[in-house]
Amino acid sequence: MTGTEQTRAVVERYLETMTGRDWDAFSTVLAEDVVYELPQTNERITGRDKYLQFNREYPGDWVLTVTRLLVDGSAAAATMNFTVGDEEMVGLVYLQVSDGLVSRVTDFWPEPYEPPAGREHLVERVPSELDRFTG
Amino acid sequence: MTGTEQTRAVVERYLETMTGRDWDAFSTVLAEDVVYELPQTNERITGRDKYLQFNREYPGDWVLTVTRLLVDGSAAAATMNFTVGDEEMVGLVYLQVSDGLVSRVTDFWPEPYEPPAGREHLVERVPSELDRFTG
Numbered sequence: 232m233t234g235t236e237q238t239r240a241v242v243e244r245y246l247e248t249m250t251g252r253d254w255d256a257f258s259t260v261l262a263e264d265v266v267y268e269l270p271q272t273n274e275r276i277t278g279r280d281k282y283l284q285f286n287r288e289y290p291g292d293w294v295l296t297v298t299r300l301l302v303d304g305s306a307a308a309a310t311m312n313f314t315v316g317d318e319e320m321v322g323l324v325y326l327q328v329s330d331g332l333v334s335r336v337t338d339f340w341p342e343p344y345e346p347p348a349g350r351e352h353l354v355e356r357v358p359s360e361l362d363r364f365t366g
Numbered sequence: 367m368t369g370t371e372q373t374r375a376v377v378e379r380y381l382e383t384m385t386g387r388d389w390d391a392f393s394t395v396l397a398e399d400v401v402y403e404l405p406q407t408n409e410r411i412t413g414r415d416k417y418l419q420f421n422r423e424y425p426g427d428w429v430l431t432v433t434r435l436l437v438d439g440s441a442a443a444a445t446m447n448f449t450v451g452d453e454e455m456v457g458l459v460y461l462q463v464s465d466g467l468v469s470r471v472t473d474f475w476p477e478p479y480e481p482p483a484g485r486e487h488l489v490e491r492v493p494s495e496l497d498r499f500t501g
Contacts, residue, residue, distance in 0.1 A: 235438075270456065270494035272481040281488045290484070299460060301443050303370075303436035308443035310460070321405065323458050323474060325434060325445070337494065339458060341476040346407040349425070353416045359405035359472070 233305040238328045242307040250295045262332040269338050291315040298361050312363045319363040368440040373463045377442040385430045397467040404473050426450040433496050447498045454498040
């Protein structure tokens, strides 16, 4: 079990090196058998080499801004605004740290949708202050 | 600033009373000026009475299972599998606690999508062990 403060340091380094596209430094916080999963597409990537390649090859001139980071024991949750040109997306990620290295990353990419009818009497339509979507 | 252990107790009660649809008990953990927001639809509900009504009126015979809970200071992040009949959805929620009550709830409902082309050489297609989607 990795303690909260060690987890925080590891995950901060993970996010900082990802934000800076410093893939060599990024690789040093990954467990050799790291699992990266995208539950929305049922995709899974296993192992540091493949996960690094996935990140290096990821297309687009994206810019990441971390908007939330929560750390609890060996687990962390982060949210980010992800901008590619004029398009903004929100990324939601859950991480596990084992032996001081990131061992599991679970990523979600929610998309804008039209609200269902029937609750107009309760809601206002205003953009979130923190989470930035276009589309 | 609410401490981590108080936040954990408040958020556990929030999740437990929501899971049990015990709306009277649920209301006791909500701040009077609680803000509930859905960034994907730009919807916002302000105030305990409206947020309670939103939950009481929410359609469908849903069943909730909490799959992750992280607490860090006055913030929490939870994930849940949400089943309505044969349909499974995943809910991702971020909460803030102030003065021992839930003061902000930010909810995301990611949906399944087809993976973009170009990374087949790195991925397997396997369902997430924890997060359950249909569709």
